[in-house]
Structures are given as C-alpha cells and as structure tokens.
Amino acid sequence: MSTFSSPDTPEGQPMRPEDGTRRSFMKQAGGLLGLALAPPFVGPAERLAAYSKTVEGVTSLQLKINGTVRTIQAEPRVTLLDALREYLDLTGTKKGCDHGQCGACTVHVDGKRINSCLTLAVMQQGKEITTIEGLAQGDNLHPMQEAFIKHDGFQCGYCTPGQIMSGVACVKEGHAGSDDQTREWMSGNLCRCGAYPNIVAAVREVAGKS
Numbered sequence: 001m002s003t004f005s006s007p008d009t010p011e012g013q014p015m016r017p018e019d020g021t022r023r024s025f026m027k028q029a030g031g032l033l034g035l036a037l038a039p040p041f042v043g044p045a046e047r048l049a050a051y052s053k054t055v056e057g058v059t060s061l062q063l064k065i066n067g068t069v070r071t072i073q074a075e076p077r078v079t080l081l082d083a084l085r086e087y088l089d090l091t092g093t094k095k096g097c098d099h100g101q102c103g104a105c106t107v108h109v110d111g112k113r114i115n116s117c118l119t120l121a122v123m124q125q126g127k128e129i130t131t132i133e134g135l136a137q138g139d140n141l142h143p144m145q146e147a148f149i150k151h152d153g154f155q156c157g158y159c160t161p162g163q164i165m166s167g168v169a170c171v172k173e174g175h176a177g178s179d180d181q182t183r184e185w186m187s188g189n190l191c192r193c194g195a196y197p198n199i200v201a202a203v204r205e206v207a208g209k210s
C-alpha cells in the first residue's frame with residue numbers, strides 16, 4: 001500500500017501483492033537506514049526522520065490536498081497522517097495502529113494508495129494528496145462510497161475511510177478481477193468488525209461497472 005516497490009521485483013515484471021505493502025516498506029527502510037539499530041517503540045516515520053538531514057524545528061510545509069494547497073507550520077518529523085488530522089482537521093483519515101499494520105490511514109498520493117502513518121508530510125510536498133474528504137464530487141458520493149452503503153460494508157465504520165480509499169485504488173490498479181484477488185490486494189486493510197464479505201461485495205460491484 002505504500003509507493004515503495006520491492007527491490008526484488010525484476011524489470012518489467014508485474015508487482016507482487018506484497019510489493020506495495022508495509023512489509024516491503026519495512027524491508028527497504030531497514031536495509032537503507034539501519035532500522036534495526038533504532039530504539040524500540042518509535043514509529044517508522046519518526047525513525048526515518050531521525051536519520052534525515054533536514055534541520056530540526058518548526059518549518060513551513062505546503063501540501064496539496066483534495067485540490068487545494070494548504071500550508072502548515074510543523075516539524076519535519078510530522079507524519080502525513082498527523083498533518084491531516086492534527087494540523088488540517090481532516091479527521092476522515094483514521095489512525096488505527098500508527099505503525100503501518102491496519103490500513104485505516106490509507107490515502108492516495110499521486111493516485112497511489114499509501115499508509116499515511118508511514119510517510120512524512122515533508123516528503124509529500126508537491127504531490128497530489130487525496131483523502132476520503134476529497135472523494136465525493138460535491139453532493140455526489142463516489143461510486144465506491146455508494147457501494148459501501150448499498151452493501152452495508154461497515155459496522156463501526158472506523159476502518160471504512162481507509163477501506164474505501166484502498167478499494168478505489170484496487171479497482172483502478174486492475175486488482176479487483178475476482179473476489180480472491182480483491183481480498184489479496186486489500187489485505188493491508190483490517191476490519192475489526194469483520195465486514196469483509198460486504199466490503200468485497202462493494203468492490204466487486206464497482207469493479208464490474210468500470
């Protein structure tokens with residue numbers, strides 16, 4: 001679900017499901033940055049910041065979110081997830097684990113789904129960020145939002161924004177050709193309520209129409 005691809009993927013080969021997941025993110029981060037040496041109980045993005053050459057202290061960050069450029073004053077260690085929720089009041093994106101394990105924080109960056117808890121806001125400047133708040137067109141819900149309502153794809157709804165963002169990207173990527181494929185490529189999005197069959201039904205409907 002991140003924008004990181006696996007260093008093992010041969011040139012011209014389709015990416016395996018795990019190529020865009022937290023597992024490959026952790027593998028790369030670990031290899032490049034000596035993640036294993038970092039102190040425990042620190043979030044991945046904070047560990048990345050610890051190795052960054054960027055100066056410390058509050059700085060001005062410009063983020064293009066849902067078509068609008070927003071400026072925040074924040075430290076370079078601030079994750080995209082925290083920038084959205086804490087600085088911009090875009091609380092549709094949820095914080096579940098804060099460690100890249102649940103997918104609740106999924107947003108699109110330049111059309112690709114990523115876990116916003118695993119990336120720094122400072123790294124996403126100049127890119128097109130789309131959150132669940134930017135999916136509808138005015139009063140018209142996105143087809144995936146409508147399908148989730150129609151198929152009762154949520155219970156408590158906490159995972160739902162991330163599921164919807166992931167579902168939209170999954171269809172766009174062409175990874176919703178069957179229910180099994182959908183389950184595999186949506187496997188980074190966890191639902192504690194177990195609404196999976198209805199979520200798959202919603203994705204199936206949208207994939208069938210596209």
Ligand code: FES
Binds near residue numbers: 099105106116
């Ligand atoms: S909050 Fe980002 S993956 Fe769980």
Ligand code: FES
Binds near residue numbers: 195
């Ligand atoms: S609907 Fe409750 S966690 Fe998914």
